[in-house]
Amino acid sequence: GSSASFPSLLASCNSRLVSAATRIEGLSLLSLVVEESPTDVFQQHCISWIRSVLQVIQSQDPPRVISLAVFVLRSLLSHSSALPELSREISTNQVPGLLTSLLGLRRQCLMPALEGIRSCLITYPRACGALRGKLTAFFLSLLDEESLQIQEMACQCFSLLPSLGSGFSQGVKHTENWERQMQSVLCSLHAVFEQVYQNAETDTAHYDGPGTELDLSILEDDGASSILQL
Numbered sequence: 001g002s003s004a005s006f007p008s009l010l011a012s013c014n015s016r017l018v019s020a021a022t023r024i025e026g027l028s029l030l031s032l033v034v035e036e037s038p039t040d041v042f043q044q045h046c047i048s049w050i051r052s053v054l055q056v057i058q059s060q061d062p063p064r065v066i067s068l069a070v071f072v073l074r075s076l077l078s079h080s081s082a083l084p085e086l087s088r089e090i091s092t093n094q095v096p097g098l099l100t101s102l103l104g105l106r107r108q109c110l111m112p113a114l115e116g117i118r119s120c121l122i123t124y125p126r127a128c129g130a131l132r133g134k135l136t137a138f139f140l141s142l143l144d145e146e147s148l149q150i151q152e153m154a155c156q157c158f159s160l161l162p163s164l165g166s167g168f169s170q171g172v173k174h175t176e177n178w179e180r181q182m183q184s185v186l187c188s189l190h191a192v193f194e195q196v197y198q199n200a201e202t203d204t205a206h207y208d209g210p211g212t213e214l215d216l217s218i219l220e221d222d223g224a225s226s227i228l229q230l
Helices: 002-018 020-036 039-057 063-080 084-093 095-103 107-123 126-141 148-163 166-170 172-196 224-229
Strands: none
Touching (some): 002 039, 020 039, 039 095, 063 107, 084 095, 084 126, 095 126, 107 126, 107 148
């Protein structure tokens, strides 16, 4: 029956993941296994699967392999977050390392990196709080990327930052964080406008509202693009 063949499928999957030549096959098999495995099997193997996927993410494999690894990772995070005991262990022992590895991916893998990070932020917001500073700097650094797709994904991830950390469950801290972020965006928007119009004849209104200016890159001569990105 299918239960008897499952161990051999797992073994086949693992052996293919080890070799760079068969890694695409291994990840494709693992993707199928994750979706089809019963809850008890998933709980038993999930952490070792996350570690296997993490090893691929940390490798120097081509971007398409990294992209597939992140696809499997997103599935693992999504399913595991619904299982309390397993999710606690992953939250404490796996998510910080995953985020650090995703943040360290090379430039050719920016899109899968952002997709993986976004999945962590959505499924395990509490565990991501410790890396809020690094994540903020990373997302802001991508607003000047040529790829509009990367810009948009970075903005989506940036909008999730207020929900990170331990206060999210009560809702109050989340609201305060969101308010603070919006104030920073407004403050930065005014600062960009001031830079754009600094040589203009007209007086520009000075912003006296709350908020700390975001650490955006220095404006080039064409400041209009930065306004659009903000």
